[in-house]
Amino acid sequence: MTSHSPTATQPLQHWLSLSVERILHSHPTGQNGACCAGSLSMRCRVMPILMHFMLFGETKSRKSIKDVYGKNGTTIDVGMLAYSTVINMITSMFWGGTLEGDIGANINAQFRDAVSELLIIWGKPNISDFFPFLASFDIQGIQGDMKRASRWIENIFDFVIDQRTKNNTKISNKDFLDFLLEFKDHETGKSLSRPQIKAFLADIVIGGTGTTSTSFEWTMAELMLHPEVMKKTQEELTEVVGDANVVEEYHFHKLPYLQAVVKETLRLHPSAPLLLPRCPSQSCTLGGYTIPKGAKVFLNAWAMHRDSQLWENPYEFRPERFVGDSNKLDFSGNKFHYIPFGSGRRMCAGLHLGERMLMYTLATFLHMFHWKVPDGEKPDTGEKFGVVLEKSTPLIVIPTPRLNNLKLYH
Ligand code: HEM
Numbered sequence: 001m002t003s004h005s006p007t008a009t010q011p012l013q014h015w016l017s018l019s020v021e022r023i024l025h026s027h028p029t030g031q032n033g034a035c036c037a038g039s040l041s042m043r044c045r046v047m048p049i050l051m052h053f054m055l056f057g058e059t060k061s062r063k064s065i066k067d068v069y070g071k072n073g074t075t076i077d078v079g080m081l082a083y084s085t086v087i088n089m090i091t092s093m094f095w096g097g098t099l100e101g102d103i104g105a106n107i108n109a110q111f112r113d114a115v116s117e118l119l120i121i122w123g124k125p126n127i128s129d130f131f132p133f134l135a136s137f138d139i140q141g142i143q144g145d146m147k148r149a150s151r152w153i154e155n156i157f158d159f160v161i162d163q164r165t166k167n168n169t170k171i172s173n174k175d176f177l178d179f180l181l182e183f184k185d186h187e188t189g190k191s192l193s194r195p196q197i198k199a200f201l202a203d204i205v206i207g208g209t210g211t212t213s214t215s216f217e218w219t220m221a222e223l224m225l226h227p228e229v230m231k232k233t234q235e236e237l238t239e240v241v242g243d244a245n246v247v248e249e250y251h252f253h254k255l256p257y258l259q260a261v262v263k264e265t266l267r268l269h270p271s272a273p274l275l276l277p278r279c280p281s282q283s284c285t286l287g288g289y290t291i292p293k294g295a296k297v298f299l300n301a302w303a304m305h306r307d308s309q310l311w312e313n314p315y316e317f318r319p320e321r322f323v324g325d326s327n328k329l330d331f332s333g334n335k336f337h338y339i340p341f342g343s344g345r346r347m348c349a350g351l352h353l354g355e356r357m358l359m360y361t362l363a364t365f366l367h368m369f370h371w372k373v374p375d376g377e378k379p380d381t382g383e384k385f386g387v388v389l390e391k392s393t394p395l396i397v398i399p400t401p402r403l404n405n406l407k408l409y410h
Contacts, residue, residue: 062246063088065368068399069409075374078395082216085361086209087112094201095160095177103163111156118149119210123386153205157198177201208350210388211271212357218269219262219362221395222317224371224379229319233258234402237367243403247363249356258363260322262355263329266340268317269381273302273389275342301339302389310337331355368409369399 064085068076091108126142128135138144164181180197184190223230240254241247252259278297283290291297306314312321322329329335331351333343341348348354365371373379374396382392401409 065364065409068365068369069401072400073398075396075398078220078397079213079217079391080394081365082213082220082361083116083209084112086213086216086357087115089357089361090205090208093176094204095164096175107156107160111153114149114152114156115205115209118146118153118206119388121145121149122206123388123390125385150202153202154198157201158194161194161197204350207348208354208357210390211348212354212361214271214388214390215262215266215269215354215358216361217391217395218271219265219358220365220371220397221379221381221391222265222268223261223366224373224395224397225381226317229261229317230366230371233261234366237363241363241367244405244408246408247360247367249360251363252356252359255359255363256323257319258359258366260319262358262362263322263331263340264317264319266331267305267311267338268315269383269389270301270305270340271388272342273300274298275301275339276346278346299339301342304337304339307337365399368402370402371397371399373397 064081068081088108091111095104121142124140124142127139128137128143135143160177161181164177177197180192180200183192223233236255236257237247240251275298278299280291280293280295280297283293285291304310308314329338331341333339333341333347336343339347341351341354377396379395380391380393384390384392403409
């Protein structure tokens with residue numbers, strides 16, 4: 001993996017423009033000028049573009065390091081740390097070059113609250129899903145709450161887009177929003193519409209925050225439960241990154257053990273355990289069962305990842321099962337017994353970004369801090385029901401700096 005600088009705008013802009021043009025050509029706009037902003041092909045092609053703005057996110061995560069350093073020796077809720085780090089990284093990639101200072105901090109805080117609310121509502125069991133005829137009554141008020149939270153997020157997107165379009169001053173660092181706003185199709189001269197831009201941003205936020213931060217928390221929980229794995233992971237980091245440096249993306253491929261730890265965590269705790277529902281376009285028979293056309297089908301990745309016919313000692317947390325096997329069992333979804341990012345045409349559109357954010361945050365926090373649970377406590381692996389598989393009890397830990405050079409924490 002290589003590190004990409006968002007300031008190297010010329011070749012990057014050219015490449016990005018070509019990608020979006022390909023998308024627009026494969027999805028011609030309709031009569032009203034709007035095309036499906038969330039369409040499969042469009043998402044799959046624009047998402048990788050976001051990767052080029054990862055550097056913004058990395059810079060932002062340094063703030064989290066400073067915050068954790070400030071809590072030296074006191075307790076931290078790992079889920080909250082992960083969520084705020086991930087959302088800070090995402091907002092920096094979106095509009096880090098557009099919004100800065102107090103306005104930026106204020107909008108980012110509002111955005112964080114709005115997204116948490118949306119994710120909570122999204123995970124609530126809704127009786128209308130099981131009895132669709134009840135949907136129009138919205139008995140639990142979930143639909144209404146969802147509309148309110150979505151409007152809140154949309155207003156934030158509108159505010160940021162207005163700020164950027166009103167403000168003619170040249171910004172030094174182009175962010176993802178800036179790129180989307182400036183994009184023009186070379187042939188037709190058409191730009192992306194505002195609804196298209198907002199749909200992209202919403203997709204990324206909804207798909208990327210809960211999944212990545214939950215995976216971070218699960219990994220930390222497993223490491224706290226398995227001190228020998230924690231030790232080995234941190235030793236690898238010391239050897240590869242060194243005591244006097246911070247983690248950078250080019251280190252990732254030299255961290256096979258950490259990669260195995262992440263894979264093993266996602267095997268036992270896939271953040272979207274039932275993936276996204278499928279709907280067959282034709283009736284078919286599978287394993288002796290008839291699946292009628294149009295049925296809603298859920299694939300239980302969680303159960304497949306723990307199937308004793310497919311895995312040796314499936315309930316054991318053993319990263320070694322992925323060591324030296326990385327090419328055979330990767331996240332591509334080609335081996336159907338291991339599909340933490342799904343499989344096929346609808347597999348995770350943010351796979352590479354998710355993987356990189358997870359590796360980056362884990363490697364950084366594990367390299368820079370020692371972690372221990374408060375005396376007399378033991379982390380558990382209880383799960384909470386929801387679209388995203390969260391821990392039922394928050395993981396509380398105590399960080400202490402691991403590196404001698406304290407300047408690296410500021
Ligand atoms: C550790 C991190 C992540 C995990 C484990 C994860 C997992 C998944 C899974 C299992 C699916 C369903 C795939 C299927 O049904 O086949 C999915 C869908 C999706 N993910 Fe992720 N994801 C992660 C991070 C991200 C990030 C960072 C983004 C955005 C940048 C993202 C955007 C999406 C989107 C847009 C979809 C829907 C794709 C579609 O409908 O075609 N995900 N993800």
